[in-house]
Amino acid sequence: MINVLRNFFLTTGQISQFTARYWREVWFPPYEFQELLKQCFFIGNKSLALVGTTGFIMGIVLTLQTRPTLIEFGAQSWMPAMVGIAIVREIGPVITALICAGKVGSGIGAELASMKVTEQIDAMEVSGTNPFKFLVITRVTATMIMIPALVVMSDVISLLGSAMVENIKGGVSFTLYFSKVLEFLDFSDLIPSIIKSFFFGFAIGIIGCYKGYTSSRGTEGVGRTANEAVVIASLLVFILDFIAVLVTDIFYEL
Amino acid sequence: MNSEQVQLPAAVSIRNLYKAFGTNPVLRSFSLEVAAGENVAVMGKSGSGKSVLIKCIIGLETIDEGDLVVLGKSVPGLSPRELDLLRADVGFQFQGSALYDSMTVRENLEFPLRRHQEKMKGLRTDDLVQEALSSVGLLHAIDLLPSELSGGMKKRIALARTIIMRPKLILYDEPTSGLDPITGREISRLIVDIQKQYRAASIVITHDLACARITGNQLVILSEGRNYVQGTFDEVAGITDPVVHSFFT
Ligand SMILES: Nc1ncnc2c1ncn2[C@@H]1O[C@H](COP(=O)(O)OP(=O)(O)O)[C@@H](O)[C@H]1O
Ligand SMILES: [Mg+2]
Numbered sequence: 001m002i003n004v005l006r007n008f009f010l011t012t013g014q015i016s017q018f019t020a021r022y023w024r025e026v027w028f029p030p031y032e033f034q035e036l037l038k039q040c041f042f043i044g045n046k047s048l049a050l051v052g053t054t055g056f057i058m059g060i061v062l063t064l065q066t067r068p069t070l071i072e073f074g075a076q077s078w079m080p081a082m083v084g085i086a087i088v089r090e091i092g093p094v095i096t097a098l099i100c101a102g103k104v105g106s107g108i109g110a111e112l113a114s115m116k117v118t119e120q121i122d123a124m125e126v127s128g129t130n131p132f133k134f135l136v137i138t139r140v141t142a143t144m145i146m147i148p149a150l151v152v153m154s155d156v157i158s159l160l161g162s163a164m165v166e167n168i169k170g171g172v173s174f175t176l177y178f179s180k181v182l183e184f185l186d187f188s189d190l191i192p193s194i195i196k197s198f199f200f201g202f203a204i205g206i207i208g209c210y211k212g213y214t215s216s217r218g219t220e221g222v223g224r225t226a227n228e229a230v231v232i233a234s235l236l237v238f239i240l241d242f243i244a245v246l247v248t249d250i251f252y253e254l
Numbered sequence: 255m256n257s258e259q260v261q262l263p264a265a266v267s268i269r270n271l272y273k274a275f276g277t278n279p280v281l282r283s284f285s286l287e288v289a290a291g292e293n294v295a296v297m298g299k300s301g302s303g304k305s306v307l308i309k310c311i312i313g314l315e316t317i318d319e320g321d322l323v324v325l326g327k328s329v330p331g332l333s334p335r336e337l338d339l340l341r342a343d344v345g346f347q348f349q350g351s352a353l354y355d356s357m358t359v360r361e362n363l364e365f366p367l368r369r370h371q372e373k374m375k376g377l378r379t380d381d382l383v384q385e386a387l388s389s390v391g392l393l394h395a396i397d398l399l400p401s402e403l404s405g406g407m408k409k410r411i412a413l414a415r416t417i418i419m420r421p422k423l424i425l426y427d428e429p430t431s432g433l434d435p436i437t438g439r440e441i442s443r444l445i446v447d448i449q450k451q452y453r454a455a456s457i458v459i460t461h462d463l464a465c466a467r468i469t470g471n472q473l474v475i476l477s478e479g480r481n482y483v484q485g486t487f488d489e490v491a492g493i494t495d496p497v498v499h500s501f502f503t
Pocket of ligand 1: 275280298299300301302303304305306307
């Protein structure tokens with residue numbers, strides 16, 4: 001038990017150090033723009049279809065599930081507002097972040113871990129390239145840029161799914177549905193959600209990189225590293241989400 | 255021998271190197287001189303600290319005590335910038351080749367050139383890549399990925415990536431490990447050819463007797479953390495000490 005606690009604090013400390021190193025080094029050249037672009041493209045390419053499909057299904061399911069209750073209360077005209085707020089504030093960011101923790105975070109963890117055990121990271125170092133800048137800074141920055149973008153895309157697709165259900169089942173036109181959504185949603189819904197998505201992206205990137213970059217267990221450790229990266233990143237997504245909701249709540253009260 | 259060659263400083267000069275990990279001393283009093291243009295083979299059992307030794311030489315591991323001078327520079331005192339400059343003159347071939355999986359052979363070879371442009375000013379990247387690849391006889395593999403190469407080809411490509419910077423000193427970590435004896439011999443001969451072509455000094459870490467015989471002008475046996483014996487291959491082979499003898503049976 002004491003060992004578990006000690007390990008927990010040790011790991012937390014090391015991750016904080018790793019995070020601090022990112023923020024110390026990200027400002028200074030050399031900047032690896034080409035690698036950054038490559039990673040952004042890679043992340044987008046890897047998760048676009050999955051995030052889109054999941055978002056679409058979430059929109060449909062959420063609408064189908066809540067429809068009967070809303071009808072019972074004669075409140076079906078509130079559907080766009082309710083689904084819009086649920087998706088934009090909560091479901092879009094969290095689901096997208098979880099999917100990316102599984103897909104992107106594990107990928108980064110496995111990639112860096114295998115580069116570490118096969119000495120590719122050392123090889124970079126002796127070729128005059130700072131591997132932290134080339135591998136870690138680019139990947140973390142890329143997840144930080146791409147996760148919010150994917151969240152916005154997922155939001156839109158979810159709403160399309162929801163609108164489709166309302167269109168088929170309730171005869172509501174797409175224009176009417178989206179004008180209702182826009183009527184109820186404003187920037188105080190969107191901005192906090194984008195901001196927390198940045199944090200989700202950062203967490204996914206930094207955990208994947210930390211786990212991979214510091215792994216030392218030989219080839220059989222690569223799979224485990226990827227697995228641990230997913231678990232920790234997913235947990236962090238929930239913790240960050242909780243903090244974000246608390247903070248946003250304080251702002252609303254003001 | 256002309257007077258210029260006499261004045262060349264030693265490529266590597268190590269005196270009483272001490273290096274420990276925690277309480278585990280790996281190198282205890284290691285000394286080695288490698289003259290410019292000389293080929294030294296270092297043999298030792300697995301886990302005897304061979305990889306640690308050459309990682310110290312290139313500054314991937316820090317040393318605890320002793321003198322370590324590489325190409326006239328004392329490695330422990332170098333700033334990161336100076337260390338980078340020194341590394342531009344030192345080639346390092348890793349044990350498992352360490353080719354970048356996500357990059358083609360061409361991109362692998364171009365990688366060291368990205369940051370060391372001052373040294374290679376006026377030379378075209380394409381020409382350098384072609385030259386290095388033809389030195390190892392694999393020009394046709396230029397657009398392949400590492401996963402499409404055989405073990406022997408990987409070692410050759412890694413060698414090409416090592417020599418693309420035209421190093422003055424090349425460090426090889428078990429260049430023939432994991433290869434069949436025939437391919438191993440080919441690689442060993444290639445190392446000798448490369449050394450002649452580039453007039454570089456080299457240290458070849460190995461536990462392959464054939465490789466040590468082909469590549470080394472000198473043979474050092476690393477045991478108990480120090481240079482246990484040292485001499486030409488035949489001199490060392492003639493020693494009857496049991497530790498030395500175990501390498502030759
Ligand atoms: N980063 C490290 N941390 C702790 N111990 C290490 C490290 N690198 C090497 N060692 C230890 O140093 C010893 C020599 O390792 P190494 O030089 O890789 O052996 P080899 O001669 O087979 O190349 C081994 O006992 C190994 O456990
Ligand atoms: Mg070794």
